[in-house]
Amino acid sequence: MNNYVSPVIFDNDELAEGVYASGSGSGDCWTMTFDESQREKSNPSEKYAIYRIDATHHVEDVLHISKSTTMWVNYTGNGITGIQVEGVNAAVGTTTLGSNGEWGFEITCTSTGAIIKRVYHGNAYNSGDNFNIMIRINDADGESVMTGLSWTCEKVENVQETAGPAGELGK
Numbered sequence: 001m002n003n004y005v006s007p008v009i010f011d012n013d014e015l016a017e018g019v020y021a022s023g024s025g026s027g028d029c030w031t032m033t034f035d036e037s038q039r040e041k042s043n044p045s046e047k048y049a050i051y052r053i054d055a056t057h058h059v060e061d062v063l064h065i066s067k068s069t070t071m072w073v074n075y076t077g078n079g080i081t082g083i084q085v086e087g088v089n090a091a092v093g094t095t096t097l098g099s100n101g102e103w104g105f106e107i108t109c110t111s112t113g114a115i116i117k118r119v120y121h122g123n124a125y126n127s128g129d130n131f132n133i134m135i136r137i138n139d140a141d142g143e144s145v146m147t148g149l150s151w152t153c154e155k156v157e158n159v160q161e162t163a164g165p166a167g168e169l170g171k
Contacts, residue, residue: 077144
């Protein structure tokens with residue numbers, strides 16, 4: 001058995017690492033946008049709207065080790081039955097887990113919005129790195145509309161510490 005050695009803590013007020021600013025439409029370390037990609041209203045058995053979320057890491061000269069990014073998606077529509085995120089389906093009132101290679105999703109769906117947690121296995125992000133996902137909102141008439149998006153990122157502690165508050169974006 002090893003002997004316990006008390007850790008030493010250094011405090012230096014001149015260091016500025018871990019201090020980040022965020023503006024409107026961005027927060028944490030990501031800037032995110034969303035747009036409609038496709039809509040199906042004519043097929044009687046399948047009506048939906050597909051939206052694409054684009055995310056870009058925007059902290060200059062900083063590498064973050066991310067555990068997950070959680071997105072809160074708001075939408076409206078007639079008779080929303082569920083959503084699909086990158087091939088993973090979640091019906092209204094359920095939480096679904098799915099995976100794809102090195103990352104996975106945890107999706108909680110309601111009739112007015114969804115919580116999408118994109119989980120990584122210790123991925124590192126430099127400034128300018130990006131990801132995008134497709135969200136399909138299934139509904140009764142194909143008229144559903146994505147109205148807002150907010151997000152936060154959970155990071156593994158490293159020399160950069162953690163970023164500031166979550167971002168928010170609405171249309």
